[in-house]
Each structure stands twice: as C-alpha cells, then as structure tokens.
Amino acid sequence: MSNSKIWVPPIKIQGIKTKIVPLIQQAVICDEDTVWVEPFMGSGVVGFNIAPKHAVFADTNPYLIAFYQAIQRGEITSVNAREFLEAEGAKLAVLDDEYYYEVRNRFNQYHDPFDFLFLNRSCFNGMIRFNKKGKFNVPYGHKPKRFAKAYITKICNQIEHVEMLLKVNNWHFIEQSFEKTISEAVENSFVYCDPPYIGRHVDYFDSWDETQEKVLHDALVSYGGRFMLSTWDHNTYRRNEYVYSLWSDCFKTTKEHFYHVGAKETNRNAVLEALLTNYEPKVLIPDEETVGTGEQMKLL
Numbered sequence: 067m068s069n070s071k072i073w074v075p076p077i078k079i080q081g082i083k084t085k086i087v088p089l090i091q092q093a094v095i096c097d098e099d100t101v102w103v104e105p106f107m108g109s110g111v112v113g114f115n116i117a118p119k120h121a122v123f124a125d126t127n128p129y130l131i132a133f134y135q136a137i138q139r140g141e142i143t144s145v146n147a148r149e150f151l152e153a154e155g156a157k158l159a160v161l162d163d164e165y166y167y168e169v170r171n172r173f174n175q176y177h178d179p180f181d182f183l184f185l186n187r188s189c190f191n192g193m194i195r196f197n198k199k200g201k202f203n204v205p206y207g208h209k210p211k212r213f214a215k216a217y218i219t220k221i222c223n224q225i226e227h228v229e230m231l232l233k234v235n236n237w238h239f240i241e242q243s244f245e246k247t248i249s250e251a252v253e254n255s256f257v258y259c260d261p262p263y264i265g266r267h268v269d270y271f272d273s274w275d276e277t278q279e280k281v282l283h284d285a286l287v288s289y290g291g292r293f294m295l296s297t298w299d300h301n302t303y304r305r306n307e308y309v310y311s312l313w314s315d316c317f318k319t320t321k322e323h324f325y326h327v328g329a330k331e332t333n334r335n336a337v338l339e340a341l342l343t344n345y346e347p348k349v350l351i352p353d354e355e356t357v358g359t360g361e362q363m364k365l366l
C-alpha cells in the first residue's frame with residue numbers, strides 16, 4: 067500500500083502535506099478492506115501516497131475534483147496534457163504575463179480543467195485562491211521558460227502516475243462539504259481530515275472558523291470509526307487552543323514543519339504540526355512525539 071518514496075501530485079496547493087506524509091503513513095491504520103475517506107483532499111498527496119485500494123476523495127473546491135474526474139474519464143491524459151502544455155507554454159513564452167491573465171480570464175469563464183492545470187503550475191507559488199465572487203485570483207509566478215521541456219515532463223509523469231493509481235484502485239472523487247463526506251463514511255473507513263488551519267490565515271475555496279471546527283469534531287465523534295486530523299500545535303508566538311480544548315481527548319503526534327508560503331512574516335515561521343487521532347498510533351520515527359490519553363475517543 068505505502069512505499070518509501072513520496073510521490074508529488076500534479077496540482078499544488080498551499081498547506082500541501084508532502085513533508086508530513088512519511089509520518090502520516092506510519093500513523094494511519096489502513097488495510098486492503100479499509101475505505102480511505104479524505105474530506106479535504108486538497109492536492110491529494112496524502113491519500114495518493116497511502117494508495118489505499120478503496121477511497122473517497124472529496125473537497126468543496128469543484129476544480130480540484132473536476133480535474134481528477136477528467137483523468138478518471140480519460141479526458142486528461144499524460145499525452146494530451148503534454149500537447150496542451152507545450153502549446154500554451156509556447157504562447158506564454160512569447161506573451162508572458164499578458165497570456166497568463168488571458169488564460170486566467172478564460173478559466174474564470176469556462177472552468178476548463180486543462181486551464182486549471184496551466185494556472186496552477188504557472189501561478190505564484192502554486193497557490194489556489196479565489197475572490198469573493200469565486201474568481202481564481204492568484205497572480206502570475208514569473209519565471210523565465212516557465213513551461214520548459216523538463217517541467218512539462220515532470221507534470222506529465224505526475225499525471226501518468228495518477229492514471230496508473232486510478233486503474234488499479236477503486237477511488238471516487240466528489241465535490242461536497244466535509245459534513246456530507248463524513249456522514250457517508252462506512253464502518254470500516256479511515257477518515258483523514260486536513261481542514262484549513264483554524265486560527266491561521268487561509269485562502270482556499272472556503273474559509274474556516276470555530277463553528278466549522280466544532281461541526282467537524284461532532285461529525286467525527288458521531289461517525290465513530292478511526293480518524294486522524296492534521297492541525298497545527300504551536301509556533302514561536304502562540305499555540306492552537308483548540309488542540310488543548312476541543313480535541314484534548316485525542317492522541318497527539320507532533321512534527322516540526324517549516325512553511326514557505328505566507329504573506330505575513332508570522333506565517334513563515336516553523337510550525338509544530340500535530341496529528342490528532344482517536345487511537346494510539348504506532349510511530350517509529352524517533353524524534354516524533356506522541357502524547358495524550360485519548361480517554362473519551364479511544365477505540366481500542
């Protein structure tokens with residue numbers, strides 16, 4: 067199911083968990099019969115690397131879901147993505163930001179998954195952000211030879227890997243809110259949640275507040291099966307109070323992580339990432355720490 071090399075997916079997102087995947091791989095409990103449920107899939111890097119046989123990947127961002135559904139239907143392939151990126155990359159090389167903004171306008175009108183890929187791989191820092199009217203508004207990420215041959219090959223290899231995963235596994239991609247995804251989770255599921263981080267600046271498709279954090283907690287409790295929540299524990303300036311109140315009955319495994327993306331100086335500092343689980347995880351990496359009683363939520 068899991069392997070040691072961490073594989074990076076074709077769509078990027080701020081808050082991507084690539085660096086924490088090895089720790090998550092050790093701490094999850096997922097066998098051949100488990101249904102992996104990921105209500106906040108984002109880039110999908112976590113589930114794609116766990117590579118479960120059965121999975122539900124959901125998100126409220128319709129464009130992420132549409133992109134993977136298009137691969138699943140064979141409408142996006144590593145072959146036609148190469149043709150598209152070569153053609154569009156050539157226009158970008160001539161017209162530069164003027165062409166980027168032309169594609170951005172086109173995407174905001176027609177929502178073509180190919181344009182979503184193009185924007186995601188040429189915008190500033192691979193961010194996904196929308197304005198209040200729902201328009202994608204990330205500026206151009208200036209770089210000479212933005213779609214160089216090697217870069218296109220890298221993206222197409224990433225798409226090819228997804229194609230392979232979709233062939234051998236039973237995966238579903240659904241655009242829906244986390245409440246619905248968790249309420250539909252069957253008994254033998256493992257629910258991995260990575261919501262926008264409470265109390266930190268976020269710019270995804272939807273915002274996140276205390277009410278949603280509580281709704282998420284209640285949804286996970288009433289689901290009753292095993293779950294893991296990714297959140298932040300503390301940075302130099304403050305701690306995440308919800309870890310010590312709302313989620314205090316969970317086991318906590320922590321790992322230091324450095325975020326590069328963030329407009330504010332305070333968001334660029336090292337953050338201690340926390341994995342909260344309702345079971346005691348078996349974590350082998352020596353410098354990780356697992357604490358907690360898990361009294362109220364413990365399953366085992």
Ligand SMILES: C[S@@+](CC[C@H](N)C(=O)[O-])C[C@H]1O[C@@H](n2cnc3c(N)ncnc32)[C@H](O)[C@@H]1O
Pocket residue numbers: 079080081082083084105106107108109110111112124125126127242243244245260261262263270271272273
């Ligand atoms: C922190 S990102 C997930 C990152 C992902 N684990 C990764 O490594 O790439 C949070 C995701 O939650 C989604 N989201 C925000 N509010 C949501 C909601 N109410 N229901 C479902 N998904 C939501 C966002 O669109 C975003 O893709």
